[in-house]
Amino acid sequence: MPRRRSCCAALILAALARAARAEAPLEALMRAFAAIRASRAAFVEEKEMPELDRPLLSRGTLSWQAPDRLEKRTTAPIEEVLRVEGDLLTLERPLQGTRQVLSLDRSPEIRPLVEAIRATLAGDLAALRRHYAVAFEGDPAGRWTLVLTPLSGRVLAAVQRVALTGRGAAILGVESQHGGGFTRMRIEPAR
Amino acid sequence: MRAPAGLRRLLPLLAVLALLGAANAAVLRAVGVTTDMAGFLPPPRSEASAFLLRELRTGAATTLLLVGIEGAPVPELARLSRALGEALRASGRFAFVGNGTEGIAEAEQELLFRHRYLLSPAVTPALFETPALRARLEALLDGLRGAASPLLARIGFADPVGAFVELLRAWTAGSTVALRAGVWFADPPPSGTGERALLIARTAATGLDTEAQREAVAALRAAFAAAEPAPGARLLVSGPGVFAAEAAAAIRADLAMISALSAALLAAFLLWRFRTPLMLLLAAVPLAAGVLAGATAVAAAFGEIHGAALGFGMTMLGVTADYPILLVTQRRPGESLAETARRVWPTLRLASLAAAAGLTAMVLSDVPGLAQLGLFAALGLPTSALVTRLLLPRLVPPAAGIEARALPPPLARALLALPRRRGVAWALLAGAALYLVAIGGPPAEDDLAALSPVPAAQRALDGELRRQLGAPDVGVLVALAAPTAEAALQGAERIGEALAPLVARGALGGLDLPSRYLPSERTQRARQAALPDAATLRARLAAAAAGLPFRPTAFDRFLADVEASRTLPPLTRADLAGGEAGSLLAARLAPLLAPLPDGRGWQALAVPNDLREPEALRAALAALRLPGLLVVEAKAETQALVDAATRQALLWCGVGAAIVLGLLAAGLGGPAAALRTAAPLAGAVLLTLAGLALLGERFALFHLVSLLLLAGVGMDYALFVARSAGEPVEERARALGSVVHCTLTTLLTFGLLAFCATPVLRAIGLTVAIGTACAAALAATLVPAARAPS
Known part of the structure; x- marks a missing residue:
């Protein structure tokens, strides 16, 4: 049946081509992120929880240093430094004088939140895909949205969805949905 | 045709040897050989020592395995540790495996969470008052603003007072390990070897079950190999189970090396001196017969043989390998071996009875190992002597011209001239005595660990892993x-x-x-009593939350759980038994309760x-x-036990020495002759003690046992040399030749043990090597003057 075989081949080729087209912009975006070795930004975060009757607001700065160092420094209304480097997560509360160091592997509720931003900043698509089903929409050079759905059931129980929005190689917003609540972070890259 | 004929003449000898070998193997297989070191400790006399012995034998510490992985980068070490942890947990051989990855299972978390207000040390009446609640709610809100909010949200509303977090914190307090890449690492890393991942496991089987311990260690090594470690990655394992296995392996390796070397050297020596391989076979007969008699007697009396008693017993029977050599070398020209046996029998009998008598006193010791040793010697030595007297002459083919070469004339002359140098010998002995007095007696081993046959390197590793794991x-x-x-x-x-x-x-x-x-039921009930009723708590919570952005329903689960806790039956040990829910709690509790x-x-x-x-x-x-409270200082208490064991051994040796002197006096016709004969022996013991002290050896039970072997050997030398005093010069040269042959044989067998790495074997080797050389030299030098030729 030579005709049917060639027909199959054509179908597979078409599917592959479609896949490659869908992949290409995301890979282009990741390459653009990977080229940036360091960046800084300011953020405003808004947390909504079903147990609270109004959202909690906080602000601070984000800084990124390739290959794997990410720091989220909250300055108001509480002071807190969250630093991730390699597998280690350090959470410092200078006012309380507390400092916790833990391994990301042991914190399944925190790890995806960290990797959603860190792996994107690193342009590490493989790392992103280890934790999430990745859906990309938009233009890698212009406005885009990356919707991340956790792969593991245990993580999914805590975080249902993370959506990143951005323009070019800059993240402008992170929105995550967990339990009955939402966290929205608006990011302003520093010039 | 010559070879078959020669073989046929050797047939009786070979048959007897084969028979003895088979009988020995059968006895040892039929009787259990125990290896419990406590068998060499005296029975406990105090509550503290009873407790300590029990812990040494069956305590939780005996089921512990301490593991280190090193020699690779951190991620690889972490991967190996994780793989090892999973494999061990899946094997079912371990009650607990800790490497930092052991999460609390869902069911157990649920159990602990349900009982949090009964189990948590944080629970006090004040915790549920409005001011404390207010502070907790503010802290919760503060935490929710931070990065850990997803984690906090999960339990913070159900447990705003933090009882559960406090419960888990109390569990992990005092942990000294560092967590890297998700698993435990030594902190700081050991110098020289780089990073080291750590794992601790507790076997499900008790420490007494040595076979299960061995299997657990084997499973551990297999799991490591199955994880396909990167080249260079090493597994370090320690713990009592490993000790038992490694000690046996180390002793086996040492013995295999030394016995091969010793067999080759001994065969070459005997072949050279006696010009026939027959001598080697002859030397084995009395030894095998003695071991058989001793082992059978111990097995019959005790129902088992302690491995160390067997080993030491065979060492002490090593003296009987001298008997055939004495027999053959004492033969006069033209005399038949049976005639020689008859002629030297009184001396041989006295020598063997005296050696046996010196040890027999130990039968009365209440240290089981020593008693076994005493019985072993009491039956083994005379049996060997009897076999030499009665059986050996019949086993030697009549035509076999077995005879030792004469000593080289210069050596014989030098040995015969030794008595003229007795001044030097006395000076040497006085020097040794002064030295021993000056250092306050032979230094005693004060570490129980040194009594165990575990190599020092393994013990050092154990100490290091223990320190790093915070054990x-x-x-x-x-x-x-x-x-x-x-x-x-x-x-x-x-x-x-x-x-x-x-x-x-x-x-x-x-x-x-x-x-x-697991708090006591009383404490859990006291905590229950501290919990306010639902209405009170709801009112206080509302007051505490005033002005804070919490919805009125935010703490419904907390209110319900506190109410439920007020009537919850306390968690007891019985609730943890069986089932997965309490397994981690049970595993932590088991060693302590x-x-x-x-x-x-x-x-x-x-x-x-x-x-x-x-x-x-x-x-x-x-x-x-x-x-019922007992404070036990392990070191001092074990030291007391070891001291008691050594004191007992010394006491029974002293009693033995007195019996020996009595026997000699009876056999030689007077106490003066007995003292004269015993003098070289006592001198050899003195020189050996001084020599060991000079070499930095610390005196322990093994040295004492080796001294007993030395005493047996030295007795032969002294008796045979003394017996020849006053005889013609050829007879005296023959006696000296016997002693030289015996000394060299002993050095080539037991003396070689001095090169072993295992402390026990080395101690025996050193003591015997120094001792026999001194005993032979002193026997030749201090020949009773009264009968020495002018």
Whole structure:
């Protein structure tokens, strides 16, 4: 049946081509992120929880240093430094004088939140895909949205969805949905 | 045709040897050989030593395996540790495996969470008052603003007072390991070898089950190999189970090496001196017969043989390998071997009876190992002598011209001239005695560990892994016996309260208690009583939350759980038994709370960590006046046990020496002759003690046992040389030749053990090597003057 075989081949080729087209912009975006070795930004975060009757607001700065160092420094209304480097997560509360160091592997509720931003900043698509089903929409050079759905059931129980929005190689917003609540972070890259 | 004919003539000898070998193998297979080191300790005389012996044999510490992985980068080490942890947990051989990855299972978390207001040390009446609640709610809100909010949101609303978090914190307090890449690592890393991942496992089988211990270690090594470690990655394992296996392996390796070397050298030596391989076979007959008699007697009397008693016993019977050599070398030209046997029998009989008598006294010792040793020698030595007298001459083919070469004339002349140098010998002995007095007697081994045949390197590794894992140094243990588990837990809580001030001021680093994991029912009920009723709590919570952005329903689960906790039956040890829900809690509790043997109640253990002021600890505990409380200083207590064992051995040796002197006096016709004969022997013991002290050896039980072998050997030398005094010069040269042959044979067998790495074997080798050389030289030098030719 030579005709049917060639027909199959054509179908597979078409599917592959479609896949490659869908992949290409995301890979282009990741390459653009990977080229940036360091960046800084300011953020405003808004947390909504079903147990609270109004959202909690906080602000601070984000800084990124390739290959794997990410720091989220909250300055108001509480002071807190969250630093991730390699597998280690350090959470410092200078006012309380507390400092916790833990391994990301042991914190399944925190790890995806960290990797959603860190792996994107690193342009590490493989790392992103280890934790999430990745859906990309938009233009890698212009406005885009990356919707991340956790792969593991245990993580999914805590975080249902993370959506990143951005323009070019800059993240402008992170929105995550967990339990009955939402966290929205608006990011302003520093010039 | 010559070879078959020669073989046929050797047939009786070979048949007897084969028979003895088979009988020995059968006896040892039929009778259990125990390896428990406690067999060489005296029975406990105090509560403390009874406790310690029990812990040494069956205590939780005996099921511990300490593991290190090193020699690779951190990620690879972490991967290996994780793979090892998973494999061990899946194997079912381990009650607990810790490497940092052990999460609390869902079911267990649920169990602990449900009982949090009964189990948590945070629960007090004040915790549920409005001011405390207000502070907690503000802290919760603060936390929710931070990065850990997803984690906090999960339990923060159900437990705003933080009882659960406090419960888990109390469990992990005092941990000294560092967490890297998700698993435990030594902190700081050991110098020289780089990073080291750490894992701790507790076998499900007891420490007494040596076979299960061996299998657990094998499973561990197999799991490591199955994880396909990167080249260079090494597995380090320690713990009592490993000790047993490694000690056996080390001894086997040492013995294989030494016995091959010794067999080759001995065969070459005997072949050279006697010009026939027959001598080697002859030397084996009395030894094999003696071992058979000794082992059978011990097996019949005790129902088992202690491995060390067997080993030491065979060492002591090593003297009987001299008997055939004495027999053959004492033969006069033209004399038949049977005639020689008849002629030397009185001396041989006296020598063997005296050697046996010296050891027999130990039969009365209440240290089982020593008693076995005594019985072994008491039957083995005379049996060997009898076999030499009666059986050996018949086994030698009549035509076999077995005869030793004469000593080289210069050596013979030098040996015969030795008595003229007796001044030097006395000076040497006086010097040795002075030296021993000056250093305050032979230095005694003060470490029980040195009694175990575990190589020092393995013991050092054990200490290092223990330190890195924060496994407590068991310098001081506090044990509490109580009629019930509940009473034991209540007692543990009182111990914890009494020692809390010491912890607070740094006199004590920390304390592990069973009540830390499972509070007594009394305490759990007291906490229940501290919980307010639903209406009160709801009102206080509303007051505390005023002005904060919490919805009115935010803490519904908390309110419901507190209400449920007020009537929850307390969690007891019985609830943890069986089922996965309480497995981690049960595993942590097991080493600290266990039933006493024979249903005599329960025992709680309190394990102090980094104790700086033992006196303060004793005083604080004494003030409690708790019945059944025992403070055990492990080191001092084991030292006392070892000292008692050594004192006993020395005592029975002294009694033995007196019996020997009596026997010699009877056999030689007077105490003066007995003392003269015993003088070279006593001198050899003195020189050996001085020599060992000079070499830096610390005196332990093995040295003593080796001295007993030396005493047996030296007795032969002294008796045979003394017997020839006053005889013609050829007869005296023949006697000296016998002694030289015997000495060299002993050096080539037991002396070679001095090159072993295993402390026991090395101690035996060194003692025997120094001792036999001295005994032979002194026997030749201090020949009784009265009968020496002018």
